[in-house]
Amino acid sequence: MQTPDTDTLEQPVNPSRRSFLKGSSIAAGAFVFGFSFPFAKSALAGEAAAPEVNAWVVVQPDDTVLIRIARIEMGQGSLTGLAQLVAEELECDWDKVHFELVKPGANQARDNVWKSQATGGSTAIRGSHEYLRQGGAAARHMLVAAAANQWQVPASECQVDKGVITHKPTGKTTTYGAVATAANDITPPEKITLKDPSEWKIAGKAVKRLDTKEKVDGSMIYTTDFTLPGMLIAVPKACPVHGGTLKSFDAKAVQDMPGVKHVVQLDDNAVAVVADTFWRAKKALDALPIEWNLGPNASVSSASIAEKLREGLSATTDYVGNKVGDAPSALAKAEKVIEADYSYPYQNHAPMETMSAVVRWRKNGCEMWGATQVPESALAALAEAAELPQEVCEVHTMRIGGSFGRRLATDYVRQAALVAKAFPDTPIKLLWTREEDMLQGHFHPVTQCRMRASMDANGELQALHMRIAGQSILAHVNPKGIGEKGDPVMYQGLDPEGDMAIGYSVPNLLVDQVMVNPHIRPGFWRGVNLNQNALYLECFIDELAHAAGQDPLAFRRKLMAKHPKHLAVLEAAAKGIGWDKKPAQGIHRGIAQVKGFGSYVAAAAEVSVTDGKLKIHRIVAATDPGYAINPQQIEAQVAGSFVYGLSPMLSSECTVKDGRIEQENFHTYQVMQLRDMPEVEVITMPSGGFWGGVGEPTIAVAAPAVLNAIFAATGKRIRNIPIKNTDLS
Amino acid sequence: MKLNINGETKEVEVEADTPLLWVIREQLGMTGTKYGCGMSICGACTVHIDGVAQRSCVLPVSAVREDQKITTIEGLGVQQFHPVQEVWAELDVPQCGYCQSGMIMAASSLLARNANPSDEDIRREITNICRCGTYPRVIEGIKTAAKRLAAAGDQGGRDANA
Ligand code: FES
Ligand code: FES
Numbered sequence: 043m044q045t046p047d048t049d050t051l052e053q054p055v056n057p058s059r060r061s062f063l064k065g066s067s068i069a070a071g072a073f074v075f076g077f078s079f080p081f082a083k084s085a086l087a088g089e090a091a092a093p094e095v096n097a098w099v100v101v102q103p104d105d106t107v108l109i110r111i112a113r114i115e116m117g118q119g120s121l122t123g124l125a126q127l128v129a130e131e132l133e134c135d136w137d138k139v140h141f142e143l144v145k146p147g148a149n150q151a152r153d154n155v156w157k158s159q160a161t162g163g164s165t166a167i168r169g170s171h172e173y174l175r176q177g178g179a180a181a182r183h184m185l186v187a188a189a190a191n192q193w194q195v196p197a198s199e200c201q202v203d204k205g206v207i208t209h210k211p212t213g214k215t216t217t218y219g220a221v222a223t224a225a226n227d228i229t230p231p232e233k234i235t236l237k238d239p240s241e242w243k244i245a246g247k248a249v250k251r252l253d254t255k256e257k258v259d260g261s262m263i264y265t266t267d268f269t270l271p272g273m274l275i276a277v278p279k280a281c282p283v284h285g286g287t288l289k290s291f292d293a294k295a296v297q298d299m300p301g302v303k304h305v306v307q308l309d310d311n312a313v314a315v316v317a318d319t320f321w322r323a324k325k326a327l328d329a330l331p332i333e334w335n336l337g338p339n340a341s342v343s344s345a346s347i348a349e350k351l352r353e354g355l356s357a358t359t360d361y362v363g364n365k366v367g368d369a370p371s372a373l374a375k376a377e378k379v380i381e382a383d384y385s386y387p388y389q390n391h392a393p394m395e396t397m398s399a400v401v402r403w404r405k406n407g408c409e410m411w412g413a414t415q416v417p418e419s420a421l422a423a424l425a426e427a428a429e430l431p432q433e434v435c436e437v438h439t440m441r442i443g444g445s446f447g448r449r450l451a452t453d454y455v456r457q458a459a460l461v462a463k464a465f466p467d468t469p470i471k472l473l474w475t476r477e478e479d480m481l482q483g484h485f486h487p488v489t490q491c492r493m494r495a496s497m498d499a500n501g502e503l504q505a506l507h508m509r510i511a512g513q514s515i516l517a518h519v520n521p522k523g524i525g526e527k528g529d530p531v532m533y534q535g536l537d538p539e540g541d542m543a544i545g546y547s548v549p550n551l552l553v554d555q556v557m558v559n560p561h562i563r564p565g566f567w568r569g570v571n572l573n574q575n576a577l578y579l580e581c582f583i584d585e586l587a588h589a590a591g592q593d594p595l596a597f598r599r600k601l602m603a604k605h606p607k608h609l610a611v612l613e614a615a616a617k618g619i620g621w622d623k624k625p626a627q628g629i630h631r632g633i634a635q636v637k638g639f640g641s642y643v644a645a646a647a648e649v650s651v652t653d654g655k656l657k658i659h660r661i662v663a664a665t666d667p668g669y670a671i672n673p674q675q676i677e678a679q680v681a682g683s684f685v686y687g688l689s690p691m692l693s694s695e696c697t698v699k700d701g702r703i704e705q706e707n708f709h710t711y712q713v714m715q716l717r718d719m720p721e722v723e724v725i726t727m728p729s730g731g732f733w734g735g736v737g738e739p740t741i742a743v744a745a746p747a748v749l750n751a752i753f754a755a756t757g758k759r760i761r762n763i764p765i766k767n768t769d770l771s
Numbered sequence: 772m773k774l775n776i777n778g779e780t781k782e783v784e785v786e787a788d789t790p791l792l793w794v795i796r797e798q799l800g801m802t803g804t805k806y807g808c809g810m811s812i813c814g815a816c817t818v819h820i821d822g823v824a825q826r827s828c829v830l831p832v833s834a835v836r837e838d839q840k841i842t843t844i845e846g847l848g849v850q851q852f853h854p855v856q857e858v859w860a861e862l863d864v865p866q867c868g869y870c871q872s873g874m875i876m877a878a879s880s881l882l883a884r885n886a887n888p889s890d891e892d893i894r895r896e897i898t899n900i901c902r903c904g905t906y907p908r909v910i911e912g913i914k915t916a917a918k919r920l921a922a923a924g925d926q927g928g929r930d931a932n933a
Contacts, residue, residue, distance in 0.1 A: 117866035117867025117868065117869075118866070119866065250863055251865075253868075254859075254860050254865060254868075255860055256868075257865035257868030257871050258859045258860050258864075258865065258868075258871060259803070259844065259845070259847075259852070259856060260801075260802075260803020260843070261803065262868055263802065264805075266802075266805070269800070269802075300786060319793065319797045319798075320797060320806075321789050321790065321793040321797065322786075393867075393902055394805070394807050394813065394815055394867070394869040394900070394901070394902050394903075395805075395807075395867070395869045441867075441868075442867060443805070443867050443868070443870075444866075444867045446902070475809065476807065476808045476810075674863065678863070678908065681904055682866055682903045682904030682905065683904065685901070685902075685904025685906060686902070708807075708813055708900060709810060709812055713900055713902065714904075715898060715900065715906075716893070716894060716897050716898070716901075716906040716910070717894040717898075
């Protein structure tokens with residue numbers, strides 16, 4: 043069973059910080075990390091203190107290797123992948139690897155020795171593989187040097203395999219566990235040569251995750267499960283119209299209900315009932331008379347938002363994301379312009395674990411136990427709400443019951459700290475209802491796209507103009523990120539080059555944007571803007587292929603000669619589905635490709651539509667992530683990403699009425715279920731030389747591949763998802 | 772009131788309308804059973820009552836009789852893992868894991884009723900929501916567990932109440 047870090051309970055925060063400095067021990071009580079021993083319940087308490095070899099590696103006397111994980115595990119498996127990278131260079135025994143999670147305050151106190159902890163944008167592995175491997179290699183050097191010192195032999199005469207060090211000339215052996223303490227005093231090497239990936243033994247292999255057992259026996263403690271003695275539960279409700287405020291509430295009406303302790307106002311827009319249990323707090327919250335100042339957006343609707351976006355499709359703009367030749371004049375001169383408008387609706391992250399945080403406020407320090415994708419920002423938000431310096435605050439990061447970008451925001455951290463501040467010394471668990479989670483999300487933004495293109499007499503694409511009109515996430519979360527191109531995130535998958543580069547050469551190309559920012563709070567949703575941009579481009583390219591009377595794969599090939607890696611994954615997916623052979627009776631196919639988050643991805647789908655009912659039979663996905671650290675986890679990520687990407691295509695959308703999100707739970711926000719799951723074949727084809735992400739990119743190709751297949755099946759071009767709003771019969 | 776849970780009788784004092792889910796989590800301190808929707812949609816709160824999967828988030832505790840045996844994920848494979856759990860670990864089914872207690876309880880209940888479920892049976896019967904998208908491995912896991920149970924002549928009744 044996981045034992046979350048409660049050991050600081052009776053300790054002020056500061057000393058624990060100091061004692062974590064180099065040489066700290068993992069078993070000395072006050073500063074044990076959020077701890078987990080997967081597959082072994084042994085050995086935490088009472089064990090001899092083991093000093094760290096370096097920031098990433100602690101070796102116990104029994105040869106157990108603890109690898110510290112600074113990034114966040116939310117289901118994507120990066121915890122295991124990151125440990126594989128360290129273990130690869132460390133040359134330890136993988137079966138003896140365990141992990142512990144790094145806390146941002148400790149990181150700060152050690153000058154960010156663990157670098158950035160923020161986890162999003164599929165960056166966990168590609169953003170840290172180098173220093174992790176170096177950390178593992180440095181630790182190996184130090185352990186071997188310690189053994190060589192003891193034997194008084196040159197380190198160059200020693201070799202190591204699975205944590206056993208052998209002095210070759212004499213055959214003497216020792217283990218990492220035996221020399222770990224001595225290794226702590228060795229000066230780290232100055233120059234480190236990393237292994238060539240072709241020599242990898244642990245990285246690149248389909249090893250099992252390190253954290254599975256506690257997820258199948260129910261013992262894993264998520265934030266929602268975490269309990270401290272004397273803890274109270276707070277259940278909040280914020281103004282359902284974003285930007286509105288709290289006018290009044292009548293605490294008297296609920297104060298005598300069972301278990302209710304208090305009703306607390308949070309900032310100017312929310313209220314929370316605090317009770318001894320969640321259920322009692324929720325019941326009181328439901329009964330609490332609340333009045334809101336709904337503000338100027340109380341009459342906004344999906345239709346009024348769509349109308350504003352539509353205006354943006356033809357407005358003038360200076361924000362240009364990609365420009366080749368002169369698309370507008372080529373289109374003006376063209377005999378025939380093919381034109382289509384697409385849209386993508388608001389989405390909620392809807393992780394299965396709703397927002398929650400446990401905070402205990404004391405006048406000399408404040409701690410949070412909870413899930414976040416951005417430990418550093420969570421610490422800052424905690425300290426700010428606690429009105430205490432960051433140095434006396436700490437965030438004990440916990441593993442997350444799904445996040446998908448939602449916990450890049452720290453709104454719930456602030457709320458928990460505000461309640462806790464009203465109850466000094468009493469731990470507070472703030473827990474959102476599903477309804478609150480649905481209404482107070484940070485939504486995948488809405489965009490629309492007008493596609494205009496012209497072809498020559500041979501059906502060769504001459505000009506393409508993509509006008510994106512829609513909501514900017516950066517305008518909400520980081521306006522400084524908006525530059526001369528506008529919001530760069532809005533061009534994902536359409537950039538001229540880089541991690542999000544378009545895979546087509548078009549003689550006259552223009553990609554531009556008009557920002558339209560409704561009051562609905564936007565956020566980074568797994569796959570972000572790549573999702574809709576790939577859908578717009580890949581479905582429209584399909585339209586063009588059909589207009590030219592050409593095979594969609596052949597049509598793309600001609601545009602992709604200068605983009606061999608984009609083309610390679612597309613060819614692989616097409617081959618996997620058997621593109622050159624006729625499909626079975628009633629089965630129809632579609633393909634799509636894109637580059638996002640540094641990886642090249644493509645999908646080919648087979649569907650049938652019978653009496654208006656869609657069945658997705660099979661999807662073949664091909665991914666070139668440069669390097670593949672754990673193929674079986676990549677497979678799981680790709681299949682999972684399809685579920686995430688196909689939900690909006692099939693059935694999920696958040697609509698706005700009277701200024702508020704209409705969908706309050708899974709009965710109206712209908713996400714993909716097992717019954718809709720196609721067979722998924724995952725082709726992973728790492729070509730080396732670059733590091734791409736795998737958590738997000740394939741989301742973007744699932745929907746367009748299926749939509750193109752639906753067109754092949756029905757002749758219906760669905761440009762506005764979800765398809766539940768369209769009659770396919 | 773008294774509850775028979777994971778083979779033990781527990782006394783709880785709680786309002787009659789409190790859903791079983793919250794009694795299990797808050798009064799009894801067993802947190803393996805999760806809250807996902809509170810509306811009987813997602814299945815995160817699935818437990819067995821007399822061996823049959825039930826969603827505990829909408830079931831008032833007062834509706835559970837003392838002679839009914841409740842099994843939670845903590846009571847499913849007490850001596851040794853239930854074959855579903857075993858297979859789940861082997862296939863690395865969970866991603867974030869949050870939905871998996873409910874998924875495992877639903878899968879084990881299905882296998883207890885239908886020892887050899889077809890693809891169609893699984894697609895119809897398993898309606899739990901997994902946002903991480905573990906569905907392909909859930910399907911594979913159920914089929915693998917079915918084979919293992921058949922080979923062992925086992926009906927999967929290895930929980931604390933069996
Ligand atoms: S929490 Fe019970 S079905 Fe979702
Ligand atoms: S494993 Fe994360 S919701 Fe199912």
